[in-house]
Amino acid sequence: MTAIEKTTTVTRTPLSPFGEVVTAPHGDGDLRAIPPATLEEWTIAAKVLVLRGFPLLSTEDLVSYCEGWGEILTWDFGAVLDLVIMDEPKNYLFSRSDVPFHWDGAFAKQAPRYFLFQCVQAPPVGGGGETVFSDTTEVIRRAGDDLRRDWGSVDVTYRTDKLAYYGGQVTASLLATHSETGETIMRYGEPLDPAVYQNPVFLTVDGVAPQDADAFMTDLRDRLHDAEVCYHHEWRDGDIVIVDNQALLHGRNAFRGDSSRHLQRIQIL
Template sequence: MNFIATKLYPFGLLIEPINGKEDIRDIDVNELQDVLSREHLIALRGFQSFDSAEDFSDYCEKYGEISLWPFGKILELIEHDNPKDHIFDNTYIPLHWDGMYREQVPETQVFHCVNSPGIDNKGGTTFVNTKLVLEKTPESVRELWNKITCAYSRKMEFYDSKTIAPLLTKHPEKDFSVIRYCEPPHNNDESFINHPGFEVEGIPKQEIENFIENLNKILYSPENLYTHQWKTGDIVFSDNHTLLHGREAFTKGAPRHIRRVQLLGKTPLDNPHLIYTK
């Protein structure tokens, strides 16, 4: 065996080569997909990998159909000088699921760290295993959450969309429930660029603030949330149907550069929550 596998806390698996010379392409595609199905998140560190963005997208296509955007196959996550949206700023990104505003919801995200932000600059990607959350949630709380539906709207360069999703829903392929939630910016932070619209239905208005506070406390609990602190060359696979993800804020001007590809499932999932998109 040429790899070492280490359990991450509170979920996920870190895979590293024993001799430091293995190429990422040496890992069997089917085996990695089976592990991802069980673990929901895989981080690969220390492998030889990609010399270009094209190399990265070619590799990802071995795992499935890439979800195409107006900009192409790869999103270059790098801070802009004058960002028009928070994904290109150095601020945190709230927890969310990918594809919530698009016609098809990707099954998997693949991230490649071209350049790490630096050990003291933060900028980790946050992941919450919502299956794990629900397994530990008291039935009384789940009954409350079952009543709640959230409406989200967001306009940016690549779409202008609205989606309405129950907080709890069934995984599209497996026999367990998951949380679909995009948290509002913390304390309605005015420095947060391009606030999404957010409404809660199913509970009295006077209970909404308390609901958001309690849910965020649970999601951000160390027993539910894993933060991947990037090292240059890292590759991370994440299960978009089960996890929520976001980003820590990072030091302005830090050299953080992450590439992201979204993979559709074998049967692409048409977004069941999308109301409209332009």
């Protein structure tokens, strides 16, 4: 048990293969009682933190709490994105499909270091829509020296139309350095087949021979989706999930049946 302050005592339980659940056993947690520096420390250590027993904050309170942590990334819609399924979405994020791995903020002026989800409404059990996290620090550790060296000279250009709140063209090195831990991380957004996804992202890979690009992306896919480096989060109502957006890539499983879901997301630079 860890005492945050007199009114809140929490238990911390590891998830597999990474991550941690922080539980306020009586459902009486208050996110605002956890100093942002403590939350950041826990998030860095676990990479993904699941808070349970912490009643959700109003949008205003969530923004004001996160402002105590760092600058908030704002978009056309403001600071908090309502992620809901739409009947006729223009972009795959709001559809019932899966979402391939990516990091948040690739098309922003600066990518957030962290993001936080509040789960207003979880899908029913078995309804899909799990968020999947891949630990790129572990993928890089497993790759071996030769492959790591090859990856070090790869740049990927991403291009998408701005039909939702993001878009444009950006080039990113495949490998980067984590601003807080100094670890080598991977920045990669998986290609989206235009026949399957609305508003897809198109990739150009530099640093790999053109005839090898497909094999390169297939190999990356296999490594990133290896079950030993992935945590699948099954949402429950009221979950608060905090993510290290540098160490991890994330995506989503498709929804099943007519299940729905409502998450609120805020990103911290």
